[in-house]
Amino acid sequence: MTSSSDKMEGFQRRDFLKAGVTMGAAMFVTPTWGGLGEKDQSKSNINKNYAMVNKKRRTLGSGKHAIQVTAVGLGCMGMSWHRSFIPDRQPMIALIRKAYDMGVNFFGTAEAYGPWKNEELVGEAIQSFRKNVILCSKFGFNIQNGQLSGLNSSPTHIREVVEQSLKRLKTDYIDLLYQHRIDPNVPIEDVAGAVKDLIKEGKVLHFGLSEADPANIRKAHAVQPVTALQTEYSIISRDAERDILDTCEQLGIGFVAYSPIARALLSGYINPLTKFDPDNDNRDTLPRYTPEAITANWPFIEAIQDFGNSRGLTATQVSLAWLLAQKPWIVPIPGTTKQAHLQENLWAIDYEFTPDELKVFTDTIGKIRIVGARN
Numbered sequence: 001m002t003s004s005s006d007k008m009e010g011f012q013r014r015d016f017l018k019a020g021v022t023m024g025a026a027m028f029v030t031p032t033w034g035g036l037g038e039k040d041q042s043k044s045n046i047n048k049n050y051a052m053v054n055k056k057r058r059t060l061g062s063g064k065h066a067i068q069v070t071a072v073g074l075g076c077m078g079m080s081w082h083r084s085f086i087p088d089r090q091p092m093i094a095l096i097r098k099a100y101d102m103g104v105n106f107f108g109t110a111e112a113y114g115p116w117k118n119e120e121l122v123g124e125a126i127q128s129f130r131k132n133v134i135l136c137s138k139f140g141f142n143i144q145n146g147q148l149s150g151l152n153s154s155p156t157h158i159r160e161v162v163e164q165s166l167k168r169l170k171t172d173y174i175d176l177l178y179q180h181r182i183d184p185n186v187p188i189e190d191v192a193g194a195v196k197d198l199i200k201e202g203k204v205l206h207f208g209l210s211e212a213d214p215a216n217i218r219k220a221h222a223v224q225p226v227t228a229l230q231t232e233y234s235i236i237s238r239d240a241e242r243d244i245l246d247t248c249e250q251l252g253i254g255f256v257a258y259s260p261i262a263r264a265l266l267s268g269y270i271n272p273l274t275k276f277d278p279d280n281d282n283r284d285t286l287p288r289y290t291p292e293a294i295t296a297n298w299p300f301i302e303a304i305q306d307f308g309n310s311r312g313l314t315a316t317q318v319s320l321a322w323l324l325a326q327k328p329w330i331v332p333i334p335g336t337t338k339q340a341h342l343q344e345n346l347w348a349i350d351y352e353f354t355p356d357e358l359k360v361f362t363d364t365i366g367k368i369r370i371v372g373a374r375n
């Protein structure tokens, strides 16, 4: 006897696999058979990807403060900063452009990434399609001698940073400007007021916060409605479920999940022998990325792989699809430096958990003890 949820699951899985096989074959094999020429074929592959990525756009924020974005965005930080190696510039520009060709319209950077280099990279990459995308950046640090040196969200500093960011991004407006971290020395109302002024001037279109607590979110929102909160959230880092997601839901604020693959941990690619460059990788300082914690948390990764193996999904795709299943106003922004990973991550959009499997899977992984704090 096949239950309706089994049928539904079967249908979704078939649908997903069919799309995956078609697109995968098309991407990696140059067609030699008749029909479309090579150039047309590759255009048609892009169109298929584009349609798939775009069919499920999401809304972040409410009313006139809302933005429409692809269900998965692209976090660009790791192309310049904090993920050990720094790839050559041209392949990263090509990767950002490929993401756009595949339908992604949501790109994230920050003054701090590099610092500055990542904004420059993103600005150059998106120039020819800038008006078609939602470009996000962040302020909130002092930068001295090319290093971050403490928080600074004073209104004067915010204005200076935005002027410089606009130049680096080669644009005259930032779609979504986040405060990177709450600055204990500056009342959040003053921060929101400074961004409100920039919005009035047209230099910024929407306001965001990052890793803010409910009290600050509420205070900021009362001055300038917040479109999105960007905070760490993944299947292994679920602190946001305590009170942050409820606050966002009550206020109609969207949620942008950063480090949605837990900085590659959930992909299964990180093992106890993985080396992080201490000069350019914060994982070297985080308790969850020690060889001992990676070994101790392996059953968690295996549980995700098990779920994916029977459904034709990678562990990364399961992790992203799980986030998408939590709320329709959550948008993960995985970072990558690889075209293959970009494609894999975007295909996660096509997998929908049935309510039953979401419950069973979440219960199963919820019972596994996690070793090592996320930060």
Ligand SMILES: NC(=O)c1ccc[n+]([C@@H]2O[C@H](COP(=O)([O-])OP(=O)(O)OC[C@H]3O[C@@H](n4cnc5c(N)ncnc54)[C@H](OP(=O)(O)O)[C@@H]3O)[C@@H](O)[C@H]2O)c1
Pocket: 074, 075, 076, 077, 078, 083, 108, 109, 180, 210, 211, 230, 231, 257, 258, 259, 260, 261, 262, 263, 264, 265, 267, 269, 316, 333, 334, 335, 336, 337, 338, 340, 341, 342, 344, 345
């Ligand atoms: N607001 C904040 O304070 C804050 C903090 C951290 C991050 N962020 C934002 O969030 C974005 C993403 O966060 P993140 O880079 O920390 O973590 P992440 O997206 O969870 O993980 C990125 C890492 O996973 C790897 N990866 C990506 N896709 C993969 C795949 N399909 N298979 C295997 N490995 C894969 C990447 O390596 P490859 O390059 O080899 O693919 C990279 O090392 C950043 O770009 C940034 O925009 C914001």
